[in-house]
Amino acid sequence: MKLLIIGEDLVAWTLGAVLASTGCSVKMTAGALPDATSEEVEPDLSRLLTQQLESGRLQLGFNPVAESAVLDLLIDARDFVSTDSILDAVRLADFPPLIALVQPVPLGTTDQLQEALNKATPKPQQVVFWPNFIQAGRALESFTRVEQLLLGSASAQATNQIKRLMLPFNRSQERFRVMTPREAELTKLAINGMLATRISFMNELAQLAERQEIDIEAVRQGMGADSRIGFQYLYPGCGFGGEAFLQTLDQLNSELAASQSSAQHLLSSVQATNEQQKDLLFQKLWRFYKANLAGKRVAVWGCSFKPNAASISGSPAIHLIEALLAHNVDVVAYDPRALPAVKKHFAGRAGLSVADSPEAAAQGADAILLVTEWKEFWNLDLASIKEQMNLPLLLDGRNIYDPEELAAQGWVYSGVGRGQVV
């Protein structure tokens, strides 16, 4: 199958690499492979892209104006582009017979595009909404071993083509769920809305637990064991981020706001709770030091919005660093992958420096804020790190340490909802 993929983020690169690896001829508008350290790729993805490029099945820098190509499928993987902009791309590619939108779109976009194309050309054309569930940190795996393949399609022929494309990853059982494009558009938004709601609800419970000196960890285990609830997305913490995730929530939020007369709906509280959680570690630090933060030195462990990712988009770390710098705190950030993004974001702001290890970041610090639960933080030699600190305060935003163990070591430790009030 001959494909053109428009876009240059993690989703576009993942689709390009994986589909080329199944034998498709894939053209991408993106000009060059992203730097291996950038947030658009991950190590295994980067390797796969290089292989596919070498095999010749993947072609970069495709320019539909200069070159012509007969295409079977156009995949638009750009974020939040207007219908007009998609239409332009389709026109430039000389109206390929099948167009797939893979990023979240405002409700009704697929149908609108179909109508516009019906008017624009006599050629038979189909638009489908094929939302991706690619997760940063495990992009390849999340695309090739997905639980369900959601497809919004109004045409049996189009449905068959997409099914055929994904057949290599859909052999053991049928995982495609086909519905109308509008149903699929809302389903994609609703899944993210539900996940966010679970997390914010846990965070609200964690606040209660903390005040009541109850360990939320025990509560979480008990809740998760109930099969009606399950364990996924039940971790309280210092807030969720991620560009795609936050964007879909914003979009769902505005769809809800537009359709309801009252401004207050559940999802707006979910988002407000998340904003409060992003601020949580700062508030604890503020209370611990009784608002005397100027001149303190604080280590931030983990800056990406989730482990194994290089992106800091919507990450609580960014919010926290801003708040700390605004109060003249010296911040030393450490992250295995996200430091380039951090440096770029803060562009030489005074008061912020980066360290090349968690230990170095903690040197002489008045507090450690653990923001992202990278695996390398779990089993550090905390006893010796403590010796290097000015004051052994550890504010754990992801509950990765054992409160009793840390207390025994002499740390002032506070997790999220684990009963220790700071």
Place this chain on the structure above:
Amino acid sequence: MSQELLTQRSAFANLQALANQKKKLVDLFSEDSRRAQKMTVSAGSMTLDFSKQRVTGEVLEALEKLALEAKLPSRIKALFAGEKVNISEDRAALHTALRAPADKRPEGLDAVDEQLERMAVLVEKVQSGVWRGFSGKRITDVVNLGVGGSDLGPLMVTQALREFTQPEARSLKVHFASTIDGSQLFDLLDHLNPETTLFCIASKSFTTIDTLSNADTVRSWLGSYCPDSELLHRCHFIGMSASREKMTAWGLPEANQLYFWDWVGGRFSLWATIGLPIALSLGMSVFRELLAGAHELDEHFRSAAPLENLPMMMALLGVWNVNFLDIRAHAILPYDGRLKYFPSYLEQLEMESNGKSVTSDGQPLDYATCPVLWGEIGANAQHAFYQLLHQGTQAVASDFIIAASRYDNACEFAHYEQLVAQHELNIANCLAQSRVLALGNAAVEPTDNPFRHYPGNQPSSTLILERLDARSLGALIATYEHKVYAQACLWGINPFDQWGVELGKQVAQQLQPLLNGSSSERTPTKPVGAHPNPVGAHPNPVGAHSVSDSRSGLRSHNLDLDSSTINLAQLIESYRAGSSSERTPTESVGALTNPVGAHSVSDNHPKGGQS
């Protein structure tokens, strides 16, 4: 040279003779078909139509002479130059310097910029969420604690310009609490979150008992959530005052103090750091626009000739109405819901400034000064007191105020056309009312029904703004400030002092222990702010002899109060004692009978009132 009286001026007799002609508005309009076109004066985008005042060309000429005889141009110069125009308190009144760009300000006032800059930094901190409450949360609500000039101006402006709120200010809610009885606070504290509420204590002297007792109540409320007093002061209070010492003594750290100067009168202080709630509520840029608009009007006032000078024209017309036509009431009628608090703001500005009966050097006057001034949103007042204006027995002069354009930033709304239609209806009402007030029966079909008789001849001016925004509101406020100053010059009085309000405060301070003491469960305490030298009481103010005499009388015969006051106090105490005995002990502890603020707050807070 002693202050010349209005009645001694040579223009006075001439004006009296003209007034005796008793010209009626209906005749004035029929004599001159172009009257309405001729009788306007403009400043910037604001125009005053005074064709419905009972003046003729001759009257205006005589009023101009009066203005020149009273040396208004040089008096204006003195005001702007920072001369000590506030004679009884021996200081300048330099509110105009607060809104002037640095290069146009009298020398030595760099501190104005410094405080404005400190205010901007503080506003940015609060709005951006950098400022935190004691528990580390960002501020969601601000309560301004102030009374009089520290309340009315900011309240009026924030209400008027709400639609211009800048994005950075939208998430902050600003509230006002002024009353000494604590009722507004009682309502606010019921729903505010102590962790996220910031209080601005606005008091020029920082001894105003109304404000300080509210502040002490708030401190006690916060103290029940945050036992760390230092943290509480640092995170939840900002002071705006001319007394650094008293702010410090109250417990405010230096960084939380915004300063202004004794040469800024309380009722002229919204241009200084007292404007903080305006900037917090609407955005610093809106506050700067307000200053710029006022400055433009200042330039007009200091440069325009008397009869082309809008504030001066308003002043002259006011004197004509009061002193020659014997009209002792003045209604302020904005036909604009946004100007809801403008009448109460002007009540203070005009009546506290010019409600005087001695000249600036202390001689008694033999003529009237400031009329009784009150008002309401015009269209609402039509359903309240307009009956009296149309058919009552009082002569009343009126100011109609209206914005020509409205809702031009609401055109995307589905109900835009309805809104514009409402605005047109509003304009029609405004114009109809001034017409009927002026012309009476002549404006309608004649009838011999006595109940439908409209005498008319009630004078009014109509002040038209192109639109109401920060700039035009700044200019509007400055217009009335300058009108007040020009009138004070014509009457020969000092508009910048307010000795009349001091005596009542002092008697109240002497009475409070009496109420406290007669209640057995209360410990008699010295009230907060009780001070040997209370608010603004200068040892020997020029021209305030009678006031200081009675004050010293009170001081020497402590609690020498007449029996009627004692009787009233005892009666009230007996009601209080009766009502508390009917309640169970737990109830009487509750806040219901003892609203926030009724406690002798200095008990809980050793710092309170120790300034």
